[in-house]
Amino acid sequence: MLVFTQKLAPDLDRIPDWTIALTAEQRTKTRQHIDIPGGDRMTLCLDRGVNISEGDRLISETGDKVVAIVAQPEPVITVTAQTNLDLIRAAYHLGNRHVPLEITSQYLRLEPDGVLADLLIKLGCHVTQEIAPFYPDRGAYHGHDH
Template sequence: MIAPNTLTFVRYLPPNERASVDLTLPLAAEERTRSRQQHQLPDGRFLRLHLPRGTVLKDGDLLQAETGEVLRAIAKPEPVLTATAPHALDLLRAVYHLGNRHVPLEITTDYLRLSPDPVLQSLLIQLGLEVCEETLPFRPEPGAYATH
């Protein structure tokens, strides 16, 4: 059942569309992959995401409610492992091994970031990477088949 005074966001706005943002919603990486969810705002109102199935939100994406309000989804800080290496080839090898395990992964030229997992942390250390535990926004690659 939908609570009264619920804002329902149903439309993804293209990245280049100019819009005045009414609300900001911090979402963890896994939450940004769910097209149907509900959240309570600090003022007691509820907001509901009712997006097309398969929608994967990126940090900064804009959504529009049925009533016109605009929401910006942002990456919420969450526990992550950040792996660095002295050589780019070491990072590439790690990407290969993690990719074989279909691990959600944030990839940059300087580091890899993934959700905490002691087995994967040990693997990365065995591959010669330095791994540290942090709490930061996690922005994994959306994958080849992700859509808005």
């Protein structure tokens, strides 16, 4: 089984042997088994705290294989609003609930949740369920507990 242990430096111009699509949740895990094209499996064994992002390339422990990471489209709720204030208010309420959230100036994006969708509609937002890549903000204190 192939074991990938570190990110490839951005300045090293290695063509990937595979490209794998990972969900937002999978991109937060530094240790996991992943199916790769051709029916094989790889083990991801990165140091704790390493962030995996779209565009990253990982190198195997033997140095002979490279895998490129892309974001897997997944079910999401995309939230838009008539005004920036309404969008900010929605982000505030979702943040109070510690919801993984993608924040842009045009929309918010979160994992599907009917209760939160109803809340957002009551706040005057427009809610659309779709399949799209999800890039939640990692936050300043990711991994903390209350």
